[in-house]
Amino acid sequence: MTQSALGMAYLTHAQLGNHNAGEGSKQLSDLKMYGNRPYISGQAYRHAIREAIQDSAEENVECTPQDACGDLENCLLCDIFGYMNMDLDEPTPEKRVSPLRVTPLVGQYDADVTTDMILQYAPGGSRKKDDDDDGNAEENKIGYRELTDNVYKGAWMLDCDSIGQREREGFDDDNEPGHRYERDLDTVVEDRPERVQILLDGLKNASGLAGQARHMADFMPDVVVATANDTYSQRVTNTLHIEDGELNIPAFESVVEDLTHDGGDVWVAGTHNPTVMDNWDAFFDAAEADENVTVCDSVSDCYDKLAATLD
Ligand SMILES: [Zn+2]
Numbered sequence: 104m105t106q107s108a109l110g111m112a113y114l115t116h117a118q119l120g121n122h123n124a125g126e127g128s129k130q131l132s133d134l135k136m137y138g139n140r141p142y143i144s145g146q147a148y149r150h151a152i153r154e155a156i157q158d159s160a161e162e163n164v165e166c167t168p169q170d171a172c173g174d175l176e177n178c179l180l181c182d183i184f185g186y187m188n189m190d191l192d193e194p195t196p197e198k199r200v201s202p203l204r205v206t207p208l209v210g211q212y213d214a215d216v217t218t219d220m221i222l223q224y225a226p227g228g229s230r231k232k233d234d235d236d237d238g239n240a241e242e243n244k245i246g247y248r249e250l251t252d253n254v255y256k257g258a259w260m261l262d263c264d265s266i267g268q269r270e271r272e273g274f275d276d277d278n279e280p281g282h283r284y285e286r287d288l289d290t291v292v293e294d295r296p297e298r299v300q301i302l303l304d305g306l307k308n309a310s311g312l313a314g315q316a317r318h319m320a321d322f323m324p325d326v327v328v329a330t331a332n333d334t335y336s337q338r339v340t341n342t343l344h345i346e347d348g349e350l351n352i353p354a355f356e357s358v359v360e361d362l363t364h365d366g367g368d369v370w371v372a373g374t375h376n377p378t379v380m381d382n383w384d385a386f387f388d389a390a391e392a393d394e395n396v397t398v399c400d401s402v403s404d405c406y407d408k409l410a411a412t413l414d
Pocket of ligand 1: 166167171172173174176180181182
C-alpha cells in the first residue's frame with residue numbers, strides 16, 4: 104500500500120432523534136449533551152461502524168469485544184478495532200491498539216430538545232388495570248425519549264500500516280546505546296488493501312446508532328475533507344470549524360497547507376445541504392480555488408479516491 108495514513112473530517116446533518124442516550128433513568132432516555140449541544144460518543148460510533156462491517160463482510164466477523172479472539176489473520180474485527188483480552192495465551196498478545204481512531208460526533212449548533220412518549224404495551228397487548236380482578240396484571244409502561252436534530256462534526260484516522268500487520272515492540276537491555284527500543288511490523292494478512300476497502304465501506308455506510316427504528320437518520324457525511332499521507336497524524340481533525348453558522352475558510356486553508364506540505368493528498372466533497380453551514384457556496388469556491396485540494400463529484404466519489412490510494 105502506498106499511503107500509510109488515511110483520514111477524514113466531516114460535517115453531517117442528522118435528523119431528529121436520540122442517537123446515543125445518556126445515563127437517564129428507567130423512564131427517561133436523555134440526550135448526551137455537551138453544553139447545549141448533543142454529541143454521539145466515539146464508542147457508539149465505532150459500534151455502528153463495526154455493525155456495518157459485520158453486515159457487509161461475508162466471513163471473519165463473528166468475534167465479540169467481550170471475548171476477543173486476537174487472531175488477526177482470521178478476524179477482521181480484532182484487526183480493525185483492536186482488542187484487549189487478558190485470557191489469551193502466548194503467542195497471541197493480550198491486546199492490540201486500534202488502527203482506527205474516531206472522535207465523538209459533536210453538535211455544532213445550540214439545540215432545541217423535545218420529548219417523545221413511548222408506550223410499551225404489557226404482555227398480552229393493551230389492557231387497563233381494571234380489566235384484571237386480582238390487580239396483579241402487568242400494566243402498560245410509559246417511557247420518554249429526548250429528541251433533537253443537529254449538524255455533527257467528527258473525524259476518523261486510520262493507521263494503514265497496522266492493518267493486517269502485528270506490531271511487536273522490543274526492548275534491548277544489552278546496554279548498547281542506540282538499540283534500546285525497536286518496533287517491528289509482521290504481516291499476517293495477505294490482502295491488506297481488501298481489508299481497508301471493507302473498513303472504508305463500513306465507515307461510509309455506518310448507520311447502526313440508537314433509535315433508528317423510530318427515529319431513522321442519515322449519518323453519511325454531507326461535507327468531507329479527506330486526506331492520504333505518508334506519515335500518520337491527526338491534523339485533518341482541525342480542518343472544519345463552524346463559528347456562528349459559518350465555516351472558517353482561512354482555518355481550513357491553513358490546515359490543508361500542513362496536510363499537503365510533505366506530499367499528502369487532500370480531497371473535498373459535499374452533498375448539497377445548506378443546513379450544514381451558512382457559507383456553503385463560499386467554502387466550495389475556496390476549495391475549488393485551492394491548488395492543494397481536489398474537489399470530488401460526490402461524497403461517495405471521495406471514499407473511492409481514498410480506496411484508490413491502496414492500489
Ligand atoms: Zn477477534
